[in-house]
Amino acid sequence: MTVALTGGTVLASLDPPALSRADVVVDGERVTGLGAAPEGATRVDCTGCLVIPGNVNAHMHLYSALARGMPYALEPPANFVQILQRVWWRLDRALDADGVRASALAGGMDALLTGTTTLVDHHASPNAIEGSLDVIAEALDEIGLRSVLCYEVTDRDGPERAVAGVEENRRFLKAGWPLARGMVGAHASFTLNEETLAACAEVARDAAVGVHVHVAEDAADERDAQARFGEHVVNRLVRQGVLAEGALLAHCVHVDPGEIEAIRDAGATVAHNPRSNMNNSVGRAPVVALGEGVALGTDGIGADMFAETKTAYWRSREESVFASASWPLARLARGAVVASRAFGRIEPGAPADLVVLEYPDVTPATDANVPWHWLFGMGAHHVRDVMVAGELVVADRLLTRVDQEEVTAKAREQAERLWARMDEIPAHPFQPEGGG
Numbered sequence: 001m002t003v004a005l006t007g008g009t010v011l012a013s014l015d016p017p018a019l020s021r022a023d024v025v026v027d028g029e030r031v032t033g034l035g036a037a038p039e040g041a042t043r044v045d046c047t048g049c050l051v052i053p054g055n056v057n058a059h060m061h062l063y064s065a066l067a068r069g070m071p072y073a074l075e076p077p078a079n080f081v082q083i084l085q086r087v088w089w090r091l092d093r094a095l096d097a098d099g100v101r102a103s104a105l106a107g108g109m110d111a112l113l114t115g116t117t118t119l120v121d122h123h124a125s126p127n128a129i130e131g132s133l134d135v136i137a138e139a140l141d142e143i144g145l146r147s148v149l150c151y152e153v154t155d156r157d158g159p160e161r162a163v164a165g166v167e168e169n170r171r172f173l174k175a176g177w178p179l180a181r182g183m184v185g186a187h188a189s190f191t192l193n194e195e196t197l198a199a200c201a202e203v204a205r206d207a208a209v210g211v212h213v214h215v216a217e218d219a220a221d222e223r224d225a226q227a228r229f230g231e232h233v234v235n236r237l238v239r240q241g242v243l244a245e246g247a248l249l250a251h252c253v254h255v256d257p258g259e260i261e262a263i264r265d266a267g268a269t270v271a272h273n274p275r276s277n278m279n280n281s282v283g284r285a286p287v288v289a290l291g292e293g294v295a296l297g298t299d300g301i302g303a304d305m306f307a308e309t310k311t312a313y314w315r316s317r318e319e320s321v322f323a324s325a326s327w328p329l330a331r332l333a334r335g336a337v338v339a340s341r342a343f344g345r346i347e348p349g350a351p352a353d354l355v356v357l358e359y360p361d362v363t364p365a366t367d368a369n370v371p372w373h374w375l376f377g378m379g380a381h382h383v384r385d386v387m388v389a390g391e392l393v394v395a396d397r398l399l400t401r402v403d404q405e406e407v408t409a410k411a412r413e414q415a416e417r418l419w420a421r422m423d424e425i426p427a428h429p430f431q432p433e434g435g436g
């Protein structure tokens, strides 16, 4: 079936920005042309709208979608490791398959409604590991969202769960979901022993995919690597064969110049999560030095990439008034590289992942000034329609495949269950070496 998004302005590329007046022609799952809609095509009227490539969130935790507003009765965490011990490592242990599913649906719904068509997710549910990635893939398939999934392997919950995590990645990499692909997930150097990290590298090598891992999010990760191995985190990843072109390194806030050089030499991608880094008070990643390999993620703070690009921009401007407006858009486009597809461009042959923005351009828009429209004008509230793999999965601001109110009601029900279970789980006893 041929569908044409007609009458709109098309932002065919984010890096460099390129605008044109054209109809976007979609055949099956792919964009097949930019120009005039052919006879007989099903038309979606986009007059007065802007058609953009679907946004990619390069680092996401769907499992945290039901955490917002949850009660908290322990002593307030004083640092990053305590945030993990007292919040996230309690939440993940409280998740069962129903909770994983409800989280994926709630987080996935938020992604689509804010114009994000691909999530690169990092999942943890230590008491429901086996099959958890299928639960997520099925939920996202139901709403029509594309994803790159992995299970967060760690030794913090004991050797059996570490092995189960590795096996969940291995198993999922062979599963054939239409809209989901796999990577190998690893938590972070400081919760991984040598054997487990080597196993992650091996599964990734065998499947020819990258490892998705948190790197030096807090200084505690670097202190632990020094205390246990006498080396930097990134050097450890190099030694273990994890740092490769396909690797996705989340954060890299505390990497030193030598580590930055190694990351750049490998051609790996760094997921920069500015809002999360600010929220956890962990510091600011050396994003300029890290260069072209930097992509953007939300780290679970929703999936709104308009909000994330803006925060990335404000932070860069706070540091330097010369920071460029095109930089956050180029970083957002880098997310498409992670998904190993041409998601970042609308051109013949690319997957038809498109977002229609009802954006009133009250000032003229040109190739040159698109970044300012993006950062100072556009937002998730302009998202009208979303197409993934050639299918409209959001039309007139509503999900088309599922009943949004039902998804919301079920999520709320599961959130209450999850919070009650979490209440019974104490702070996690795991401690990094070298001090939190």
Ligand SMILES: [Zn+2]
Pocket: 059, 060, 061, 122, 214, 250, 299
């Ligand atoms: Zn993360």
